[in-house]
Amino acid sequence: MAEGIKVIRELLNSDFRLDKLFASETIFDISKDQFVLTEERDLKKISFLKTPQTALGLFKIPQQNLGVLEDLTVALDGVRDPGNLGTIIRLCDWFGVKNLVCSTDTVDCFNPKVIQSTMGSITRVNVVYKNLSEFLQSQDIVSYGTFMDGENVYQKRLQQKSVLVLGNEANGINPEIENLISEKISIPQFGKSQETESLNVATATAIFLSEFRRN
């Protein structure tokens, strides 16, 4: 389910297939049987947003598969917050990361909050749910994992053909996955306080992807 003209337009221009469109006027060039003329007060009732948009689209969930990994792939181990997943998908789009592998306990990428926060990036990033342990064992490329006690990422030579694993908001990467990771990396803290919380997973992803791509 996607709300708002911009996101719906991007989904219509992608591999996503429309099921039904609910809108208060005919905005898009779609077939008649896909369109349901809907008054604004009814759109308000079905909307997930605080400020409902003038159009709401219902799309079929696409089948997504991983091909051979030729470039950097991001993998998430149990990310639960829809806003964080949405931000990470948007970052993958910006930094040209085609494949995002999510553990089966990661929040659903078709959750309306995720769809909304990706701002259309969901159409350009291939999001696949997998048993992360089996996925890592099936690959023979280097895997980087982010840990508080990892090596300083600014001093590492990062390989592009690799998997970057990020962990759950509260618990990080779980021990079973940790055992499968070849290199532990970390963003050093420059502020001096020991009270400082570690970076949020979405902001950490921003910095790691920047480090991978900057050279």
Added chain:
Amino acid sequence: MAEGIKVIRELLNSDFRLDKLFASETIFDISKDQFVLTEERDLKKISFLKTPQTALGLFKIPQQNLGVLEDLTVALDGVRDPGNLGTIIRLCDWFGVKNLVCSTDTVDCFNPKVIQSTMGSITRVNVVYKNLSEFLQSQDIVSYGTFMDGENVYQKRLQQKSVLVLGNEANGINPEIENLISEKISIPQFGKSQETESLNVATATAIFLSEFRRN
């Protein structure tokens, strides 16, 4: 107003001065007249959170002043989202940025949502509200501004003693401020689509601060 034991403990251990603490049991070592024994169902009523915490503290808003700027200072031009401001304060704490200057139309840093999302970082970052145009005119250090058409930040030699200006979520940096900026910088896009939205202001801040501090 701050909710939750961790945040309240950090505020108590800082320059912030407690006015009243509402909690269902005596947790902190504070004077009797500051403590209001409050049942959980009443805490629920006064809480700003969906999942109320067991303690809620009311603190006096501190007087904060800018000293002489000896190191990197971050300035925000009209950031409106409390979550973005909270994330940026947390990033300043992580990257050792002491001073954050906010334009007067930036969201209030003492908004409960901001306090909550800073995770205690608000006690370690000096947040000052100023007329941004007057502030920039009063400084004779280099100012960097983030623009879509700025120079590639990865190829710039960044000066630490400077001001980094970030703009509003929808409109970026306003033209009056743009005229006062010495260097325009930008994070290049690696994905190929023209539909990709620019990075969110909080994730962009993460990458820029990383670039300033990494060398």
